[in-house]
Amino acid sequence: MGSLENPTLPIIDFSEKNLEPGSPSWFTTAEKVVHALEDYGCFIATYSKFSPEMHRSIFGVSEQLFDLPTDVKILNTSGTPSHGYVGQEPIIPLYEGLGIENATTHTGVETFTSLLWPSGNHHFGETALEYSRLVAELEQEVMRMVSKNYGIEDSYQSLVGATSYLLRFIKYRAPGKDETGLGIVPHTDKSFMSILHQRQVKGLQIQTKNGDWLLVDPSPSYFVVMAGDACMAWTNGRIEPSKHRVIIDEGSEDRYSLGLFTFIKDVKIQVPEELVDDDNPSRFKPFDHYKYIHFYYTEEGKRSKCPIKDYCGI
Numbered sequence: 001m002g003s004l005e006n007p008t009l010p011i012i013d014f015s016e017k018n019l020e021p022g023s024p025s026w027f028t029t030a031e032k033v034v035h036a037l038e039d040y041g042c043f044i045a046t047y048s049k050f051s052p053e054m055h056r057s058i059f060g061v062s063e064q065l066f067d068l069p070t071d072v073k074i075l076n077t078s079g080t081p082s083h084g085y086v087g088q089e090p091i092i093p094l095y096e097g098l099g100i101e102n103a104t105t106h107t108g109v110e111t112f113t114s115l116l117w118p119s120g121n122h123h124f125g126e127t128a129l130e131y132s133r134l135v136a137e138l139e140q141e142v143m144r145m146v147s148k149n150y151g152i153e154d155s156y157q158s159l160v161g162a163t164s165y166l167l168r169f170i171k172y173r174a175p176g177k178d179e180t181g182l183g184i185v186p187h188t189d190k191s192f193m194s195i196l197h198q199r200q201v202k203g204l205q206i207q208t209k210n211g212d213w214l215l216v217d218p219s220p221s222y223f224v225v226m227a228g229d230a231c232m233a234w235t236n237g238r239i240e241p242s243k244h245r246v247i248i249d250e251g252s253e254d255r256y257s258l259g260l261f262t263f264i265k266d267v268k269i270q271v272p273e274e275l276v277d278d279d280n281p282s283r284f285k286p287f288d289h290y291k292y293i294h295f296y297y298t299e300e301g302k303r304s305k306c307p308i309k310d311y312c313g314i
């Protein structure tokens with residue numbers, strides 16, 4: 001248990017030729033996606049629509065964002081726990097993050113940008129919106145593949161319009177001499193789906209079902225597509241989210257990463273009837289995703305070994 005190995009997460013090619021709807025390679029890709037999610041709870045997507053220029057510009061604006069004074073960054077608040085500014089937390093002192101809610105909409109990005117840069121920052125807004133929309137396309141393709149493969153397209157249709165996107169900018173400062181390199185404690189995401197992207201400094205580790213931790217090499221074309229707790233409930237437990245953590249090596253540079261997280265707003269998530277039969281009874285009650293997030297941040301939720309089961313498990 002616990003040994004580090006070379007990364008062996010499945011790598012799945014999301015180039016144009018595999019994304020032609022209904023083509024044989026689309027179906028093959030869909031099968032790989034479902035296998036990877038069932039076996040690992042996540043996989044690496046290589047996404048050809050994402051250019052090296054986009055990689056440079058999004059991390060360029062990320063640096064600009066973190067360089068703002070702390071009293072400006074803390075203006076980024078949210079009614080949902082951990083969706084706004086998080087920093088200087090005693091258990092994860094290296095970690096700092098800010099979140100743009102409704103990041104695929106002009107309004108969402110504009111609200112965030114004008115709060116942090118009252119005199120405007122057009123380049124930031126444009127870059128954040130372009131990034132969010134491009135990565136959201138990847139997420140939607142993945143979900144179409146999962147729902148087609150499971151025969152639960154109708155259920156997915158009822159969720160897709162209710163999906164909201166949170167873009168989180170994350171920075172881990174390099175650990176000092178007497179500090180541990182723990183960037184973020186082991187956890188599963190509370191999201192429906194998460195897509196992570198990292199700059200050159202490694203640190204993201206994913207736990208496999210047999211307890212090994214795999215290091216995900218950073219690459220400008222790599223996106224880690226990861227199921228969250230809500231996806232586990234929706235798929236009646238077929239897809240389990242993977243536990244992951246961030247550990248920064250001593251002597252590293254500061255590490256920058258990005259997460260695009262989906263959450264389902266205003267409609268309840270429920271197990272599709274196609275995934276329920278006598279051998280597979282429904283394991284989760286219909287639940288409100290945002291109420292689940294609030295539950296997770298209660299004392300009971302924080303103590304729980306599997307909060308989604310404690311919240312809405314049958």
Ligand SMILES: O=C(O)CCC(=O)C(=O)O
Nearest residue numbers: 170189196204246257259
């Ligand atoms: O920084 C990373 O690569 C991972 C971040 C993460 O796991 C999270 O924000 O939930």
Ligand SMILES: [Fe+2]
Nearest residue numbers: 187188189244
């Ligand atoms: Fe995470």
